[in-house]
Structure formats: C-alpha cells, structure tokens
Amino acid sequence: MSATPSFLMFMKTWLPHLWGSGFGCLLATVGLLAVWAKQRRLLGSRGNLPPSPFQFPLLGCIPLLGSLPHEAFARWAKKLGKIYSCRLGGKTVIVLNDAEIIREALFQPVFSGRPRMYTAEVTGKRLGITFASDETWSIHRTFAFKTFRALGVGQGKIAELIQEEAEKMVNNISQLNGQTFCTTQIIRTTIGNLLASILFGERFDYDDPETHAFFNKMNAVVRYFGPCGILNIFPVLRHIPSIAASFRLVTDALDGAGQYINRLIKHRGGSTYPRTVFDYTDAFLNAQDKEREMFGKPKLFTDQQYMGSARELFFTGYDTTTSTLRWVSFLHPAISSTETERTSSVSHE
Ligand code: HEM
Numbered sequence: 020m021s022a023t024p025s026f027l028m029f030m031k032t033w034l035p036h037l038w039g040s041g042f043g044c045l046l047a048t049v050g051l052l053a054v055w056a057k058q059r060r061l062l063g064s065r066g067n068l069p070p071s072p073f074q075f076p077l078l079g080c081i082p083l084l085g086s087l088p089h090e091a092f093a094r095w096a097k098k099l100g101k102i103y104s105c106r107l108g109g110k111t112v113i114v115l116n117d118a119e120i121i122r123e124a125l126f127q128p129v130f131s132g133r134p135r136m137y138t139a140e141v142t143g144k145r146l147g148i149t150f151a152s153d154e155t156w157s158i159h160r161t162f163a164f165k166t167f168r169a170l171g172v173g174q175g176k177i178a179e180l181i182q183e184e185a186e187k188m189v190n191n192i193s194q195l196n197g198q199t200f201c202t203t204q205i206i207r208t209t210i211g212n213l214l215a216s217i218l219f220g221e222r223f224d225y226d227d228p229e230t231h232a233f234f235n236k237m238n239a240v241v242r243y244f245g246p247c248g249i250l251n252i253f254p255v256l257r258h259i260p261s262i263a264a265s266f267r268l269v270t271d272a273l274d275g276a277g278q279y280i281n282r283l284i285k286h287r288g289g290s291t292y293p294r295t296v297f298d299y300t301d302a303f304l305n306a307q308d309k310e311r312e313m314f315g316k317p318k319l320f321t322d323q324q325y326m327g328s329a330r331e332l333f334f335t336g337y338d339t340t341t342s343t344l345r346w347v348s349f350l351h352p353a354i355s356s357t358e359t360e361r362t363s364s365v366s367h368e
Pocket of ligand 1: 318
C-alpha cells in the first residue's frame, strides 16, 4: 500500500492549520491525548470487528485517505473484503463495500439512525430531515416523500419539467459554439431550477442579485463543507483559527441561504388555508395552518422547520444530482470519446 504519498498529502493539508496558532496547538495536543487514552482503553477489546487496514495511533487511517478517500476505501476493500473496519480518529467505522450487503443492512431498523455529528448539529440545529431527532425525522421525511409523490416526482409531470430544463441547458451549451466549458455551473443551474420549481414553485431569475447570492452561498457550502468534516472526528479543532474560518464560511452561507428561503415563505404567508398545492411550500403551509387550527400554534411545522427542511432538500438534491450527472457525462461513451478527442487534439496543438 502506498501509505507515504497519502500521509504526505495529509501532513501538507493539515499541518499548516495545526501549527497556525499556538493556542490551537495546545488544544489539539490535549484533545489528541484524550482521544489516545480513550483508544488505548478500547483497543484491548476489538471484539468481533472485521479486519482493518494499517492504523496510526490516535488518527487511525485518516492519514492514509489522501485527497481521494473513495479510492483508498476501494483499495482496502480489494485487500480486506466486502466488510471491513477502520478507525477515523476516535471513531471506529464499519465499511460495507457491496451493493447487496448495503441494501441488507439498510433494511435493518438498527441501522436506520445516524451518528450525531458536530458540523450537522451546529448547522442544522437538529431541524430539517437528515439529522433531525427521531420523531421530527420520521414525520418530515414521510411528509416530503408524500408531497413529492403528489407533485409528480418520478412520474410524467416532473418528467415534462425536466425535459423543459434539459432543453434550456442544451440551448445554452449550443450557444457556446463548440468552445470548451466546465460542465459544473451549467448543470448546477439546471438542477437548481428544477429543485426551485418543486420546492418553491419558481424558476430562478438569474438577473436577480438575490438569486445570484443564494447560488453563491450554496456553492460555498459545497466547497467548504467537505474539508470541515475533520471537525466531526476532532471537534476540538474548531478552536484552530483557520479551521474555524472555513467552518464560519459554511455557517454564514447556510444562514444567508436560510434567510433567502424565509423571505420566500413570508411572501406566501397571507394566502388562505387550504391552498391548492403547486409545490412543497404550499403543502408545508397547509400542514402549518392545520396545526394552528388544532393546537393554536404550529408544533412540528414551524417556520424554522420549514427553513431547515427546504434548505436541506435544496442542498442535498443540488450537489448529489449535479455530481451524478457530471460523472455520467464523463463516463458516457458518446461524450467521453468526444472529450478524449478534444483533449488529445488540444495536447497536440
Ligand atoms: C442522483 C442524485 C442523488 C443521489 C446520488 C443521492 C444520494 C443519497 C444518499 C446516498 C443518501 C443517504 C445518505 C446517508 O444515509 O448517509 C441520501 C439521503 C437523502 N437524500 Fe439524496 N440523493 C440524490 C438526490 C436527492 C434529491 C434530488 C433530494 C431532494 C430533493 C435528496 C434528498 C435527500 C434527503 C432528504 C436524504 C436524507 C434522508 C433521510 O435521512 O431519511 N436526494 N441521498
């Protein structure tokens, strides 16, 4: 296993952060010692854990993940099998590397929860769906699922909308007259518009500065959230100024996006119950008014919960679908062969 380059990559990425401040260093050292002491207690009892790759003290296999963690995980799966374990800092994780095994596991109620994570707790405040507490999670997940189905997601109605947006995307690409371009932004815009239609009932107006600002915020979250993942393993690193600064970019961007979404719901607040449901927002406001009638005020369908769920649904759909389509465009034979030709003609010029 080529541990050295990944380890060097890790040192290059994180050491400047770690040494960026004396105070941060001290806290990090105390934190790491505490984790180390805890690990030493746990290491004696590996129980029935499946095999694991080489692990460093305190850090486990983090230094071996390098800049492409999915490749490291795939490499270990080849060596260790479809189920293996590894330590990420103080957390022991079990890695499942087979679609059938993952499916089997996800059907077990014992695997239906999620671990508590520092970044999710701070950004989501346990609102939204993904990291919400048990009751909120189940109610809002079911609500989103039913609403999307009623709106025609996965059926003809949304297929038409997708077709329309896809045509606009193709037109935008043809206007580039064969120039090379990065697919990210053009795909993100299409996906953003589709999600905005389903969630808020509107296509984004790109000449509107507020819309621009909203997209910039979502893109900042996509860019900085990943590197802040280290905080889920060592929350104590939040005291290191450069890491704190990256995380602040994420929280500020999410707060800004939340305010934009809040304004959207305020515009609709005056409409009367029960509304005809054209989008997720209409359905949420109906549920909110129903609770108001029953309990005098909203209980589970509060304004804060709307903001948490709508922002999360936008964000989770935005990044995943964009990345999936980008991979499809790289792997699709028709597109990838054109790309290869272009790349080789550029490299011969
Ligand atoms: C190709 C596109 C997509 C991919 C590959 C994808 C992938 C995933 C995966 C792997 C999870 C489970 C994550 C985990 O358990 O840790 C997940 C959960 C989730 N996804 Fe997606 N997703 C996609 C599109 C979307 C869209 C369009 C939306 C919403 C509009 C969405 C909303 C969610 C939500 C809310 C959860 C959390 C569900 C829960 O906790 O019960 N996803 N997605």
